[in-house]
Structure formats: structure tokens, C-alpha cells
Amino acid sequence: MIKLKKFGLGLIISLFLSLAANADQIKIGTEGAYPPWNSKDASGNLIGFEVDLAKELCKIMKHDCTIVEQDWDGMIPALMSRKFDAIMAGMSITDERKKKINFSQGYADEVASLAVMKGSKNEGLSTLSAVNLSEISADEQATLDVLTKAFKGKTIGVQTATIHQNFLESGLMGDVKVRTYKTQDEVNLDLTAGRIDAALAAAVAFSDYAEKSGKAVVLTGPTFAGGDFGNGVGVGIRKSDQKLINDFNAAIDKARDEGIISKLAIKHFGFDASM
């Protein structure tokens, strides 16, 4: 009887609290809703650039990894409350996020762009092809002015808690109405439905959507980098986990040298976005 009780107790404890296993085991959080960076296939498996890259990095680090999905809006709080140990979710390295968490070195470049539906007045704006917000030159300011005029009073959709939202709210594009969505999928749906006039996200997110859905979503205006857009996409890690940051940095160095990152980027993005 006592044995039975002990067994029962043990079962309950192991069911409720699976105590943290060995230290080599790390959990990586990703969103699974930001193709081609990370998404899910029809069997419910996580796929995408970052899922492949995470597996490669873990192999190099000789860590046992599990990849878990987490809604984007709870990503950083979940990392901080130790639901997982690292974020690989197309998360750009920004000063705002650095207040709460640390980042590894960047592993890929995310280039942002506006998108509209084909036939929109704001299709094919005459602007520079790229703007870097770190130091805004006169030409770049002229481009921002064109955008400010073109999108005055318009509603632009972005995913919540992103660099894209921060940029639109910074006022550099003037007086636009920002509408925030839980996922990029929702932004795309409302862009094609015509509920929003334009959307801002990673350029690849739009081209991937246009290609797979056959909807006439087109990029417009310049591509953005620097400033609010941060310094590339890195692995988000808790500030207390300095060792894990070093591990990831070393692994990213190695993966870059061996051409693994470039290869995966070309496979998923169609071009080399490694950095």
C-alpha cells in the first residue's frame, strides 16, 4: 500500500513538474508563423530558415535542443520567465529589446519594406531603393518625405511588438495610422482584404506570401535598415546566461565560415541574407 502511494505521488510529481533535466539540454523558442523565417507545415512540424539553422547550431554546440513554439507577443516575457532559453524568431537586435535581454551576434539580415496591393496609388513610388536610418542623408530624407506625403492619414498594418511598429510610431514617416496584428499572417490577410492601405514587414515575408497565395501583393518604396530596424537578426538570450551567448556566438562564427548560413538562406529566402 505504501509502495503504491509512493508510486502515485511520484507519478503526480513527474506529471506536474518535469524538473529541468541536464544542463546540455536547451530549448529554443520560435513563433512558427513568420515564413520563410519560421512557420509550420501541414503536419504541424516547425519549418523554415531558423528551424534549420537552430538544428545546425545545436549540432555545432553539441547541445541537445528542442524547438518550442511561442506566440510572438509573449516571446520576450516567456524567455524571461524561463519557458525556454533562446529565441530564434526573426528577432532583430534593437536597443529597446537589449534593455531586457541580450543577443548573440547577428546571423542574418532582415530587410524591411512596405507592401501594397497591385493597382494601389502608392505602387511604384519614385524613391531610393534603400534607406539606412543610422545616418539619414539628404537623399534619404527626400525619400522619407515622399513616403510621408504618399501615406499621410493612411492605415498601415504591422505585427505587434516589432521593429516595423517602432519605425512607424517614430514619426519618421509622418502621420500614419498604425494597426497592430498578432501575426504576420493576419497582416497579410487584411492587406489583401483591403482593410489596411499598406503593410510593413520583412520584404521576404511579403514576397513569400505573394508567391504562395497568388495574391497581387507588391513591394513599394525603399528597403529599410538601421535605426529602429536594428542591426540584423540574432539569438535572444537571458542576460544571466552569458555562457550560452558565448556558445551561440562561437557556433554562428563556425556556421558562417562553413557556409552553412548562406546555404540555408539561399534555400529559404532565394538569396544570401547571412551576416
Place this chain on the structure above:
Amino acid sequence: MDIELMINSFPKLLIATITTLKLLSLSLFFGLFIGLLFAIMRLSNNIFLNKFSYCYSYVFRGTPLLVQIFIIYFGLGQIEYLRSTIFWIILREPYWCAIIAFSLNTGAYTSEILRSAFQTIKPGFIEAGKSLGIPKKIIFYKIQIPIAIKQSLPAYGNEIILMLKGTSLASTVTLMDLTGVAKYIISTTFSPIEVFIVAGGIYLFMTFIVHNLIKLLEKKFGYQI
């Protein structure tokens, strides 16, 4: 606990509460009409009307509000034909999509509350009215409806509170209600616990007010039947 963050977010959340209250009052307003309509249909002898009302209430009470709001906002938004009709003026706006979903939902519950209130009226009251030679219509408006309102007050009070909580789902279709703004603040501060505690406190305060208002009304209508 970041007390400073809690204090700083309080005014922003308070302003967002206005949106929540607007959503709530409009939904309850439309929901009451929908509920009354379907309650009357349910009590009618016409089998078609009766069954239709039953199905409506079954479907809306048997599925989560989140599914309903998603079907109306994301689902209907994908029908290209619909986008070319006049309905799109309303369905284009997240605000109205939320109100449609909430009204239809609370309408289903309200119809059940009113139906059972009508059914529990003692037949003696109606017979008494009839024997006094009072026309059917007047019996309905002057006897049945006031009694039904009194009977349904406690249950309807609960429904108001459920709906108040339900409006928090407006944030899932981009609206900046109390929950929406709370999530927005979290998206820049990454401190969910502090912000949600403040938002939760505001919701709690509102439920408290509704609860006591209903109690007050119950006392006011508290003549013995």
C-alpha cells in the same frame, strides 16, 4: 514588481476603458433587441420560427466567442464577393465586426434569459388580464414584459458581466480596448504581469459596479409577485 510601470500605465489603461465601455454598451443595446426578437420567435407556435430561434441560440451559445469573432472578422473578410457589396463598409471596420460578434453572442444568451422569464410567468396573471377584458397586446406590454424584466434581472446582470469580460477579445481583431492597450504596453515594456494586474483591477472594479447596480435595480423592482 515594477510599481512605477503600474502607476505609469494606469492612465493609459483608463483611457482605453472608454473603448471597452463603448463596445459593451453598444453590444448590449443591439443584443437586447436581438434577444427579445429571438425570445418571441422561440415562444411562437410557428415551427419554423421556433426551430430557427433554437438553432441560433444553440450555435452561438455552443461555440466560443473567439471563434465567432474570428469567423466574422477574418472569415467573412476573405469572401471577395462580400467585399464588393455595401456590407463591406461595416465589415471593413474591426470596430463593427467586434460589435456584430458581441451583439449576436449576447443576443443568444439574452433570448434564453427572456424566454425562461416569459415561461415562468404564472398563467394566472395572463388569465386574470384576459378575464378583465384587457386586449392581448396590452397584456403583453403591461403585464408580461414588466414581470419578465423583473424575473430576468439577476441572470441578465450576470450576462452583462460575461459580456464585459468578453469585450477583451476585441483586442484579437486589432482594437485598442483595455486589453488591447495592456498588450500594447507589454509589447514595449515586456512586463506582462504588472500591466495585466492593473488592467485586471480595472475590469474588477467595473464588474463590481455592474453587480451593485443590478442589485439596486432588483430592490427597486422588488415588489412581490
Place this chain on the structure above:
Amino acid sequence: MELLAFGDTGWGDELFYATLMTVAVSVTAMFIGFIFALIFTPLKLSKNKFLNLIGNFYTTVIRGVPELLVIYLFFFGGSGAIMYVASIFGYNEYIEINAFITGSFSIGIISGAYSTEVFRGAIQSIDKGQFEASKVLGLKKKIQFFKVIMPQMLRLAVPNLSNVWQITLKDTSLISVTGLVEIMRQSYIAAGSTRDPLFFYSFAAILYLLLTFFSMKLINKLEIKYSRGF
């Protein structure tokens, strides 16, 4: 229909498992709710003012705050709170709670508040004479409760508990933050991946309706069983 195919191409098998998950979470949450109700109902009925206050605090707060907030608070704060308690007992390692338990618990807390109200109402409406009679007969307290009060309470509570069950079942649609793949989250993923939200959310609605329909049939049978002999 292709969208619902089983296997690698369609979402049929995924949605099937998600439905099972919804049932599993709902049942577990309902059960956890009962445990909460067993703790808090006596507190609410207690003559001790302090215990009474705790009981009322639980039901008022949980029923007065949107489910979504309760779930978020539990998700982000729950493990922290448990670790804090553990650290008092000298255990400082990270305690991991899996998604299923987090999801079931967050819904269970909500479900428990409603169950508490139902049990309280049921006990209060039992005829006072029953308590007195069992005392006069000199029955032991345990037997009083299990043989006299409990069966009557259950009979009175079952109809209202079926409402709690429906609330619990529908609330599981809100736990997507925990990452648990139940009906709503799976539909969300499928809708995002196939860009066909109308189909998948409507299908989700049908799944919930089916669950409501069949569970209510079962509950009606229980109701008949418990009202036997009265």
C-alpha cells in the same frame, strides 16, 4: 475537402488530435476546478470572517476579470510563483511546468470559481431539516456529509455544473498563449498556412458544437441517474 485530408497534405489528422486535446484539457481543468471548489466552498460557507473573505476573494476576482487576463497572468506568473514557494523550502533550481498542465491549471482556476458558486448554492438550498435529522440520528460527521449531504448536493448541482462544463470547454479556446495545440490554435495555424480562415474557423465552430452536443447528452444521462429516488 482536400484541406481536411489525413496525412502530410491536409489538416484532418491535426484537427482530430487537437479535438482530443481540447477534450483532455477541458476534463482536466474541470477536475482541477472541482479540487478548487472543494477547498473554497467550505471557506465561503464558513462562519469565520477571515476564511469567508478568502473564499469570496477567489470567486469574485476570478469571475470578474476576463479569462484571457487570468490565463496570461497564470502563464507568465505561475511558474515564478511556484519557484518562489519552492525557494522558501530551499529548492532553488528551475521548475518546469509543461504546457498541458499550465493550460489545464489556468482554465481550472476559472472553472473552479464557477464550480464553487454552484456547490455553495446547492448546499445552501438543501433543507435544513436534513442536517438536523442526521445529527439527531447520531450519524458521524463523515457519514453525515457523504451519505446525506453529498448525494443531495450532487443532485442539485448537476444541472448547474453542466453550465460550468460548457464555460470550461469554451474557455479552452483562449489558451493559445501556452502553445498547447487545441482546436482553436490548430485552426489558427491551418488558417494562417492555407490562407483560408473562413473554412477553418467555421470548421472549428462545428467541432465545438459537436463537443457541446455529445457532452450534453452524457450529462443529461448523469442527471437522470442522480435524480433517481427523489
